[in-house]
Amino acid sequence: MGANAPKNERMTVPHNPFFDPAPRTHTEGPYLREEVYLANRNHGMLLEMLRHDVTPVGLHYLLNHFDVPYVPNAETWRLEIGGKVATPLTVSLDEIRSLPQKTLRVTLECAGSGRALLQSRWPSMPWMHTAVGTSEWTGTPLRNVLERAGLAPDVVDISFHGIDSGFDRGSEHEFGRSLKPSMAMHEDVLLVHAMNGQPLLPQHGFPLRLIVPGWYGMASVKWLNRIEAQTQPYRGHQQVGSYIYKASASDPGVPVSHIRVKSLMVPPGIPDWFTQERLVEAGPVTIHGRAWSGNGVPVTKVEVAVDGTWAEASLDPVAAKYAWRGWQFNWKAVRGEHELACRATDANGETQPIEPMFDRGGFGTNAVHKVRVTVR
Ligand SMILES: Nc1nc2c(c(=O)[nH]1)N[C@H]1C(S)=C(S)[C@@H](COP(=O)(O)O)O[C@H]1N2
Ligand SMILES: [Mo]
Numbered sequence: 001m002g003a004n005a006p007k008n009e010r011m012t013v014p015h016n017p018f019f020d021p022a023p024r025t026h027t028e029g030p031y032l033r034e035e036v037y038l039a040n041r042n043h044g045m046l047l048e049m050l051r052h053d054v055t056p057v058g059l060h061y062l063l064n065h066f067d068v069p070y071v072p073n074a075e076t077w078r079l080e081i082g083g084k085v086a087t088p089l090t091v092s093l094d095e096i097r098s099l100p101q102k103t104l105r106v107t108l109e110c111a112g113s114g115r116a117l118l119q120s121r122w123p124s125m126p127w128m129h130t131a132v133g134t135s136e137w138t139g140t141p142l143r144n145v146l147e148r149a150g151l152a153p154d155v156v157d158i159s160f161h162g163i164d165s166g167f168d169r170g171s172e173h174e175f176g177r178s179l180k181p182s183m184a185m186h187e188d189v190l191l192v193h194a195m196n197g198q199p200l201l202p203q204h205g206f207p208l209r210l211i212v213p214g215w216y217g218m219a220s221v222k223w224l225n226r227i228e229a230q231t232q233p234y235r236g237h238q239q240v241g242s243y244i245y246k247a248s249a250s251d252p253g254v255p256v257s258h259i260r261v262k263s264l265m266v267p268p269g270i271p272d273w274f275t276q277e278r279l280v281e282a283g284p285v286t287i288h289g290r291a292w293s294g295n296g297v298p299v300t301k302v303e304v305a306v307d308g309t310w311a312e313a314s315l316d317p318v319a320a321k322y323a324w325r326g327w328q329f330n331w332k333a334v335r336g337e338h339e340l341a342c343r344a345t346d347a348n349g350e351t352q353p354i355e356p357m358f359d360r361g362g363f364g365t366n367a368v369h370k371v372r373v374t375v376r
Pocket of ligand 1: 161163204216221
């Protein structure tokens with residue numbers, strides 16, 4: 001081995017990701033091979049599937065940091081509830097199913113959705129706009145088991161742990177996240193065993209996951225097998241080493257939590273295979289889309305711009321507190337090349353920026369969705 005080995009062989013890579021991790025730096029231009037590999041393991045939702053109120057299982061976006069664990073059946077699965085509780089518990093799936101059940105329609109979105117739109121981007125999963133989906137999630141409110149365990153009064157954080165583990169920037173960890181007790185006790189935070197009425201698929205957390213409605217997806221821990229009541233703030237890698245909004249490396253940052261207001265459209269017409277640009281016939285065209293915001297805040301307005309001129313779209317009724325809202329816009333397409341864009345505003349008056357705002361990790365990018373269209 002030696003002098004003639006190609007530059008990218010493992011032997012000649014100066015950094016070993018487990019013991020001597022290379023610091024990642026922002027990048028521009030073509031995707032790195034690592035980003036392409038991540039984009040092949042994870043996937044977004046096909047934009048044309050925005051027509052569905054509820055995303056068919058399998059078309060929901062997917063984001064896994066590590067390997068999908070092999071869980072052959074649900075019968076032997078146990079959820080441990082420990083830490084500072086009156087009664088530590090071990091709960092089976094049957095017990096969770098025998099507690100009061102609740103089904104919520106929830107739009108889930110990855111905090112990294114839109115990262116690839118940034119001019120200088122953090123090398124990670126290179127999402128365009130599509131890390132989003134809406135499902136009917138069934139399970140029992142988490143507080144039903146927390147109340148049974150009895151949280152001690154000095155608990156400040158409740159951590160949730162999946163069985164998947166790996167490394168990130170030299171730090172070995174299982175995927176874990178935490179919530180403050182007040183959030184964990186919220187009636188809509190669920191221990192979920194079913195997605196659209198079927199048991200969870202392996203990649204979506206079979207047999208048990210958390211769903212935190214209104215928050216970006218990182219809070220909704222999959223393959224959940226342990227809950228710990230903590231008397232100190234939880235410092236797991238996914239809690240404090242990632243998912244922080246930061247303007248610069250020295251910025252202490254703000255933890256990522258609720259979903260920011262956003263809208264997407266079904267690209268009209270038919271695509272060019274390679275560029276995915278659109279061809280539309282001249283005449284009336286109805287553009288369909290969805291809009292959503294976080295924390296159960298309703299969307300109050302959607303606008304569509306044709307070549308930069310904004311006009312209001314019509315909104316469907318609110319379908320469910322945490323689910324996206326449908327909208328339509330009638331466009332009289334005239335021959336030529338056009339740029340369509342859509343923008344939502346929520347009840348708090350929050351709206352989407354026209355251009356993406358820089359964030360170090362590429363989190364919370366909610367810039368307007370733009371689609372190039374040729375009309376013939
Ligand atoms: N155990 C575990 N839970 C996890 C993750 C993970 O990698 N491991 N990814 C999180 C992230 S970042 C997101 S966006 C959602 C994605 O959920 P989905 O793949 O079911 O769409 O799961 C979250 N829960
Ligand atoms: Mo995510």
